[in-house]
Amino acid sequence: MTSGDASRVHQPSLVKVGGWPFLITGAIGRIPAATLQLGLLMYVTSSGLGFGLGGLTVAANGLGIAAGAPIVGRAADRFGPAPVVLAAIIGQTLGLLMLIAVVAMTPLPALVLLCSFVVGAANPQVGPISRAHWSLLARKREEPSLIRVALGYEGACDEVSFVVGPVLASLLVGLLGPDPALWVLLCFTWVGEGIFWIFLATRSPQPTASQSAGSEQDGTSVRVPLPLGRMVWPLLGCMAVGMIFGSTQTTLTAVSDAAGRPELSGLIYGCVGIGSACMSILVVRLPASRSMKIICGGALMIVGETMIQFVQSPGIQAAVALGIGIGVGAVLVSSFGGIEQVAPQARVNQAMTMAMTALTLGISLGAAVSGMLVSEPTRGFWPGVAAGALAVTAGCVIGAQSPTRPRRI
DSSP: OOHHHHHHHOOOOHHHHHOHHHHHHHHHHTHHHHHHHHHHHHHHIIIIIHHHHHHHHHHHHHHHHHHHHHHHHHHHHHHOHHHHHHHHHHHHHHHHHHHHHHHHHOOOHHHHHHHHHHHHHTOOOHHHHHHHHHHHHHHHHTOHHHHHHHHHHHHHHHHHHHHHHHHHHHHHHHHHOHHHHHHHHHHHHHHHHHHHHHHHHHSOOOOOHHHHTTOTTTOGGGGOOOOHHHHHHHHHHHHHHHHHHHHHHHHHHHHHHHTTOTTHHHHHHHHHHHHHHHHHHHHTTOOSOHHHHHHHHHHHHHHHHHHGGGOOOHHHHHHHHHHHHHHHHHHHHHHHHHHHHHSOGGGHHHHHHHHHHHHHHHHHHHHHHHHHHTTSGGGGGHHHHHHHHHHHHHHHHHHHHSOSSOOOO
């Protein structure tokens, strides 16, 4: 019996292995961060500071995440996730409070961007830390099928948060106005990310990644080098997905605003997340190789981002966004799987946060470029087409580098 046949016979139970508290708190804990990208964009633009600065604010937030994520991951590998998550929540709160004060008193663009960068750098990285936890459980149990199923679940959780987050942010800003909405999002940050920290802090003491790797005495295992040469193309796949998110989110906001229906942006963008959530669950069961999944997902991204430029009806835009999301899910889960497979056990938190860094760099790049192109709104989708081409290229290279019987993820 092949490993693929075995995995279909025995699908490990995530509830039995991880437990309901971990599943629930990990899912809820990533929603606040998902509200902040669109929330900051709408907060800045609704405060009268313009779409140009709004796009740059999202980009600054993404750059902050990119700068802070490897540090958060490295610290979680060395000290454990609980103290790191708490410190990040406190830092994120201070960044949001500074942003509110700056916009209220002296909305200098440089200060707005600095505050957004701080908010991003203090992101507690709930998703990558959850993925790293599954990876450690799978390696400890010597059960590779567990990580395959868990990554599909984690991808679905990410995409559900990408649905709920933008919808929540757009509705709050539209109904309450920019200032009250950001205060609500600040409180929600403590509730959502706080319950994840409570779970981490109250569970039985767990070894850090470096201790699990067998060097508890001197911590040297945390210095095991990452195989960057094997990680670069899956990381580019994650970056391509981020470009789709940043570009599509920014452009749909501009298109909906130009049509006089700004509340539609989050709803249509949420369809990307719905499609991606469904595909995240299904893609792990498809027999195709990881590289082929990335290639096909990238092709769907190209087609969808091209079609949506010529569509006026919100209903059809939502349907096309759903198709884009299907491609996104295939690329994202397969790329994360490739990174997890090659990451040393002692560096798995850092490897997962590097994947999130690539994702957020892509969001920043897509948002910034689209923000400069949306003077003619449909041109803002052009970076999304480029992102699909990047994903196809990454899939082709991964396929060329893979052995003849690659492991399915």
